[in-house]
Amino acid sequence: MSPRLLVLLLTALLGLAGCQEDTPETLAAQKAIAIESGEECHLCGMIISNYPGPKGQLYERGDTRTHKFCSTRDMFAFLLDPEHKHNIQSAFVHDMAVSHWDHPDEETYIDARTAWYVVGSSKKGAMGPTLASFSDEKTAKAFMKMNGGDLYTFDQLNLDLLSQMGF
Template identity: 45%
Template sequence: MNRKSWRAVSSRWIVGGLLVAALGACSQSEHKVAALEPKDDTACSLDGMILKDYAGPKAQIHYTEGQPDFFCDLMELFGVVLTPEQKRAVAAIYVQDMGKTDWDHPQGNWIDAKTAVYVVGSKKHGSMGPTFGSFSNEQDATAFAQKEGGKVLRFEQITTDMVSMGSSSAAHDDGMSH
């Protein structure tokens, strides 16, 4: 094979390899799970409450197999996520950005739960009483905590003790401050 032929063949292989890589990236992005907006009759996976009937941020867990679970309250979400019994493979978890949606009638503004910033221990209530606020940025979370009380935390800082529905939990501690 002469030099010209070799360059032509190797160029085709390189272009072909890039095409295959690009197609692989396309198929991976097609499998990426997007947040779904709950319908008027979407019920909480744990208690059957209709999500749109209650104030406060909602959540959804998408599994690698099967239908997503919706939650009418972030306390319920973290109760499931932090439970050692949770064995289903999770593809994505979404919460609502309360810096961009109305607390009393939240709609849309879904963000990745693992990158969100949370306010734990505020005076604001969700469907089950005291709940966490979820935000896409620390500035909004801090402003919320200054107005409503509570402490600003990251996803990985939330513990089962904070999620406890008992009156001694951090989420029920009105004295907690930022």
């Protein structure tokens, strides 16, 4: 095999390998970032900062661009969709234990996979019902006692549950 052909073959193989794995640089870049005024929801196109309640952000594998959502409900509608579910690398939600409902603080994002969620509360987000997200179970239960709803972990959430939330 010629040296030139060998170099081309190795370059192609390295390129394919890079498509399958996230690099340390890609993973380090995947963190929640501030939602700027005028930014639109990745799912519905609404202006994110115009609405109350927790917001969400996620990254797809191998991508350094964040997808931002006007509500946790919209984020989970995208994340749980079978077309996208396998490709989500990281996801973030506001910790409503330390953030004001009407204007969530951009410094209070937590890992969505470790959060606790209250579904069916009286509190509304963009487009109505949303998932109230919390970093700890105790605070989520206290919120639930005051505002109603049921408690879920990330792994318990599914599209059927979201569709039962109504609008």
